[in-house]
Amino acid sequence: MATVTLEDICKNYGNVSAVRDVNISVADGEFMVLLGPSGCGKSTTLRMIAGLETISSGTLRIDGERMNAVPAKNRDIAMVFQSYALYPHMTVRDNMGFGLRRRQKDKAVVARRVNEVAASIGLTEYLDRKPHALSGGQRQRVALGRAIVRDPKVFLFDEPLSNLDAALRVSTRAELTRLHRELSATMIYVTHDQVEAMTMGDRVCIMSHGEVAQIGKPMDVYLNPASTFVASFLGNPQMNLIPATVSEGVVDSGSGKLARSGLMSGSKVILGLRPEDLAITGDANDAVLSGRVISLEALGAETLVHIDAGSGKPVILRGGRETPARLDDVLHLTCKPHMARFFDAETGLAITPGDTQ
Numbered sequence: 001m002a003t004v005t006l007e008d009i010c011k012n013y014g015n016v017s018a019v020r021d022v023n024i025s026v027a028d029g030e031f032m033v034l035l036g037p038s039g040c041g042k043s044t045t046l047r048m049i050a051g052l053e054t055i056s057s058g059t060l061r062i063d064g065e066r067m068n069a070v071p072a073k074n075r076d077i078a079m080v081f082q083s084y085a086l087y088p089h090m091t092v093r094d095n096m097g098f099g100l101r102r103r104q105k106d107k108a109v110v111a112r113r114v115n116e117v118a119a120s121i122g123l124t125e126y127l128d129r130k131p132h133a134l135s136g137g138q139r140q141r142v143a144l145g146r147a148i149v150r151d152p153k154v155f156l157f158d159e160p161l162s163n164l165d166a167a168l169r170v171s172t173r174a175e176l177t178r179l180h181r182e183l184s185a186t187m188i189y190v191t192h193d194q195v196e197a198m199t200m201g202d203r204v205c206i207m208s209h210g211e212v213a214q215i216g217k218p219m220d221v222y223l224n225p226a227s228t229f230v231a232s233f234l235g236n237p238q239m240n241l242i243p244a245t246v247s248e249g250v251v252d253s254g255s256g257k258l259a260r261s262g263l264m265s266g267s268k269v270i271l272g273l274r275p276e277d278l279a280i281t282g283d284a285n286d287a288v289l290s291g292r293v294i295s296l297e298a299l300g301a302e303t304l305v306h307i308d309a310g311s312g313k314p315v316i317l318r319g320g321r322e323t324p325a326r327l328d329d330v331l332h333l334t335c336k337p338h339m340a341r342f343f344d345a346e347t348g349l350a351i352t353p354g355d356t357q
């Protein structure tokens, strides 16, 4: 059990800045997800926590204790990677016990612990097999088991589900969540998959270009993204982001209007509307957006309606299975007014109406 604190952490490779001024405070027992596009610095950050990468500047603490100069093997951390990194010549049993055997000399203790963990994650019947005789999902389970056997202070995961097929990813996701609950362990989990972040994280830290873009509970970040970057990264399809101008209490999207006081008259904003917060209306005067249906994606449970509202990218409405929308229809859309979000057109940062003047 442990807290992990990153204070102004930076990583430079020569004159390339990979991670900049990262501040993250992971609570004891928390499941923190680092989420962001490829190359944004997630793995580098995780590897600095693990001690596999030196820290250029800033302070890393585990349980309050400065760790910058502590070697990886003395940090009491277990890491699970995308590639399973199992020893091919060893059985599952030996792979799982490997980390613990180096610390715990009593063979009976190691054997008991390996059996216990194997049972808890469904590996008992595979204990005498070698990795080549396992599926990808089973190998990843062994890698996970090896980490659990060690009972570390902190678990680190770097995209551990990326090599698994879709169905297995879903079931393993649920299993990791269960394990987190059972072990009450501090876990830091890197992914570029926003569904994993939304479903697994107690909190999510969204990174962009080596910096933290926002940290919060998944639903809080989803509902109140701090920037257009976060708004477009979290959510599938992403939040509609529509350039708009403000005049006297009205936000004009170019194809419709929304009453909203507290925004500076004359300013240019980006209006953010989630696809599920849009609805079709018969009255053009109520519309926040209007345009022609240019495509429909029937996904079974829902239909995504793509509308050309003249705002650059198509606007997407999340319609029901039985949506009345048809190709080439001209639609008028309303939104739930309290769900509309606003961003500064220049900086992309969120604006709360009323805070700007």
Ligand SMILES: Nc1ncnc2c1ncn2[C@@H]1O[C@H](COP(=O)(O)OP(=O)(O)O)[C@@H](O)[C@H]1O
Pocket: 013, 016, 017, 018, 036, 037, 038, 039, 040, 041, 042, 043, 044, 045
């Ligand atoms: N050993 C290295 N030398 C130089 N640049 C690196 C090295 N490792 C990572 N980088 C760079 O640091 C940035 C962050 O990489 P990484 O942390 O692997 O991103 P992510 O895991 O989010 O995809 C990238 O631009 C990458 O090219």
Ligand SMILES: [Mg+2]
Pocket: 042, 043, 044
């Ligand atoms: Mg990575």
